[in-house]
Amino acid sequence: MQYSYCKHIALTLAVILLSACSSGGSSGGGSSSDPNTSQSPAETPSAETPTTVELSAIDYQAVKDEALQSCIRKSNIRYTEQLQILKCQNASIRQLDGLQQFSQLRVVNLSNNQIDNLEPLSSLTQLHSLTLSHNKLVSFAAMNDMTQLRELSITHNQLRSLSGIENLDELDKLYINHNQLQSMAELSQTQLRHLVAHNNPAPVPASLPDTMESFRL
Incomplete structure (x- = not known):
């Protein structure tokens, strides 16, 4: 009886040992790496293709106004894309034909000239600041597409209407003081923060934009 009991204990221990060995072997096999398995090399990023920018030579023949042409030549540039700031005040400029080729213009000052037509400026959609004071302008409808324009000074002209200003988001x-404006109702549709509009026959507008911080009427 005692012999049978001891035999049973011995068999039980043998089974436990065999089970432990089997488990350890399985675990080791799962963690070992296959020497025949090759790792793919890291992919080498392809070099970026350089961007080619074609520059446009200035067409001075398109700039019909000699005074404007002379002012542009003083900048000593060769390509239209190079001209971003143009200051040609007090230059007796009458027309702006040819200026549309300078599509990268950001700042333009043409004050104290004899300009009466802004159509050549209509395609200059990158303009941020435009000064046209002391000219002969009656409308600035040509500015409707200047959606990047942030500052406009068009004082001492002959403006009669603000139609289109609501498009300049x-x-x-x-600055529109000293003009012939008959109405300023359009101002309520803008996002203006600063306004100077005195010396116009138009009555004070019934409302101003909520964004307004300072004004003079």
Whole structure:
């Protein structure tokens, strides 16, 4: 009886040992790596293709106004894309034909000239600041597409209407004093923060934009 009991214990221990060995072997096999398995080399990023920018030579023949042409030549540039700031005040400029080729213009000052037509500026959609004071302008409808324009000074002209100003979504500062404006109702549709509009026959507008911080009427 005692012999049978001891035999049973011995068999039980043998089974436990065999089970432990089998488990350890299985675990080791799962963690070992296959020497025949090759790792793919890291992919080498392809070099970026350089961007080619074609520059446009200035067409001075398109700039019909000699005074404007002379002012542009003083900048000593060769390509239209290079001209981003143009200051040609007090230059007796009459027309702006040819200026549309300078599509990268950001700042333009043409004050104290004899300009009466802004159509050549209509395609300059990158303009941020435009000064046209002391000219002969009666309308600035040509500015409708200047959606990046932030500051406009068009004082001492002959403006009669503000039609189209509501399209200038980024316009922040507007100077329109000393004109012939009959109405300023359009101002309520803008996002202006600063306005100077005195010396106009138009009555004070019934409302101003909520964004307004300072004004003079």
